[in-house]
Amino acid sequence: MTPTAGSYRRRRFVERVMFTLAGIATASSIGILIFLLGYIAVHGVTALSLDFFTNLPAPVGEPGGGMANAIVGSAKILLVAALVGIPVGFVGGIYLAEYGRSGLAFWVRYAADVLNGVPSIVIGITVYALIVRPFGHFSTLAGGFALGLMMIPVALRSTEEFLRLVPSSLREASLALGAPTWVTIMRVVVPAGIRGIVTGLLLALARVAGETAPLLFTALNNRFWSPGWRAPTASLPVMIFTYAIAPYDDWHRQAWAGGLVLLTLVLGANILARLLMHGGRARGGA
């Protein structure tokens, strides 16, 4: 079955064209990443200074302000988010993996999918209606709660996935030795899957760390340090947004610096998470 030279050459030509296009697509995608990171790095690094990390924002038009309160504010919000999202996601995921074979589990998974797809701004609106308005103030708690809600589906799904990956032989061995179900789950299965679970939780946290929209309606912003947990607070993403759309060059510089800090933290968490996961498996790879 020898193909005629002519048509074969044409087919090879088409192949070469298509694969070149595919290669260009890949190169552009990598190129975008490098451009994005590089651009932010260049603009952000020149704007970074000790002032940026230790000063509060300065009045409009005056130089020398910083984002110290925004960095701390983001940390506090994420702490609240973790306290809301991790227990629900982690323990809920245990239910789905260990007990959930039935219709109820299906609905929970479906609800988590829906929740995952809800645009973050809609979550912000809901939390505004449920918490900010009735209680009468914007707060770190409201902002953290909104972000925590967004963490739940990712935490839930990753916990379930990694618990399912634990071989049943481990469960059966534990049960055969007489351990109660709950001990089996908490002392044997969960520790076996903990690496993947932690990865998933870390990724969930990193994802919400960059969210801006829900914070606009829940934590507002703050010129000063935010006392406690029930006052409005500055946060990195909101500050970046506010400064980016303004006309002041000094604010633009700070926006770049903020973008660099945020990006570093988020990417750092992602890389850490993936290294954790890949390190655990015996597979080769990045």
Next chain:
Amino acid sequence: MEALGAIGVRREAKLPVRPRRVGDFLLRTGSLGLALSVLAITATIATVLFVQSRQARVAFGWPFLWTSVWDPVALRFGALPFIYGTVMTTFLALAIAVPVGLGAAICLAELLPLRIADGLTFLIELLVAVPSVVYGLVGVFVLVPAMRGLETTIQGALGFIPLFSGPIYGVGLLTASVLLAVMVVPFIIAVSREVLLAVPETQREAALALGATRWEMVRHVVLPYARAGILGSIFLALARALGETMAVTMVIGNRPEVSASLFAPAYTMAAVLANEFTEATDDVYLSALVEVALVLFAITVVVNGIARLLIGRVPRPGAANT
């Protein structure tokens, strides 16, 4: 058997029964409770949206979805401009992102050696993690001026086509679509690559054995096999694009108007919510905005549902952060 049973009975009789049951009971109900709370949360969101939009739904009815007016003074609202803007930007973004994403996925799944491809995929997946506001930042300072130049060039050559007519601002529908495309391409690449890798080698080898070139193998065997998964990845990207707020509002021009030109400023549902929600001073105005949120919510539920059906098992966070 009997012996084992006897041993079992004896062991059970020896060990205290109460603590075991309590522990089991606690874990089971506790985890069930928290799992149910997820249902409750989602139901609450849907309810809040439905209830708070009542005033607008009653006032404007179904025509709300296809009327193009947004007048806070006369209190007449129709969401068509936002639905149009959302649909158009998403559609255009996918039109750009799908060929590029699929092409890259093919390259990474079929052409490159595994270790290099794994490394590159790892890098591309990092793009998924970049926050929206950072994309917006680069969009405002880099993309907008670049698009202004590009649009002027296009209008110079093709300005007679209505799609490319009208004044050029730099911000607008096309700019937002390009930015969205950049944001969703990594999704498509990551998920599609996984799907392509899952196609059995036997299929590939069979095609090659029949004399197909590698491209023909990909086009006629691998892609059709992976079709459902790839479509699913597209829907996932679609869902993400629909909800994008910050990056879009920074580059779209924020104008509630349906226009024929791609260069015109536009508005999306998410963007109008971000801009106007805290300020709607009339109850009807606020209710109209919540109705916009309800529509957005409904659309994302449907799209996610379709994606779920197509993809089946949604990939774990390690592969693509969905």
Next chain:
Amino acid sequence: MRQRVWAAVVFGLVLAVVASRAAVLVTGAGATFPYPIYSKWFDEFHKRFSDLQINYQSIGSGGGIRQVLDGTIDFGATDGPMTDEQLASAKIPILHLPTVLGAVVPTFNLPGIERLRFTPEALAAIFLGKVTKWDDPAIAEANPGVKLPSQALVPVHRSDGSGTTYIFTDYLSKVSPEWQKTVGRNTSVNWPVGLGGKGNEGVAGLVKQTPNSIGYVELIYALQNKLPYGDVRNRAGKFVQASLDSVTAAAAGAENIPDDFRVSITDAPAATAYPIASFTWLLVPTRIADADKGAALKKFLEWMLSDGQSLAPPLNYAPLPPALVTRERQALSKITVGG
């Protein structure tokens, strides 16, 4: 670098815990129009009284009105006075307290052109979409000798609920019957044409980045960003540039400021008056439950009426007329604190 971040975070957390013990935090939000002078005021006030912090967020006048009605902030700020219906819907009666006077200027981005004159008709026509090119006679007539490009105009307006919009549309409604009929005056209107920017900052940013654009912003935003702005012809027929003097002249002409201090001074009759000038107000509930916050706010208001006024001119806001200050001081007693 990340270690520095962590160090800053830990340091900040400690600081936040320490700082949070001492300070009273009052939160307000609203107009972007006076944001430069407000942020200066709150900064100076905090330097004077270090245990009192007033956190002001410029989210637009519409936001200020809405949030103060919702009770989620301690005070609001607006340059578009609340309507009677809005006031009636408030759970606790709300006071309008004027703070300074400012000007809304038409700012533009035309390479090489620094000064332009606009007639009221031209401004209305531009934002109605009737005038679409810079070299239209409506603009050219008022600017003999200026080479206007034959480029398309890019109008820029506010995408959020804005008192600056209220002032501008209030003026346009007075000078253009067509505007009054088709668009009207409000903090958020159905703009016939133009791009939307968020806040005065957003509009200034868009104008700065978009060639051939024209927007409307508070004077200080044009000045601080070195954007050119046009003179506007006033009711007396003269082309006036926005300045401290011309804004003060506009206020001087305002007869009979009512007891609730809601008044419009656009299109003022005085010969030297700038036609698009306005007061800006703080919206303060008459009953403040939290004693500390109420005391802090009242202290600020007194300070604002005395020391604060002198900080306005350097930022190109006109201080309040002395007679008005006296009346306002009396009005402060309507605010009850605690209990």
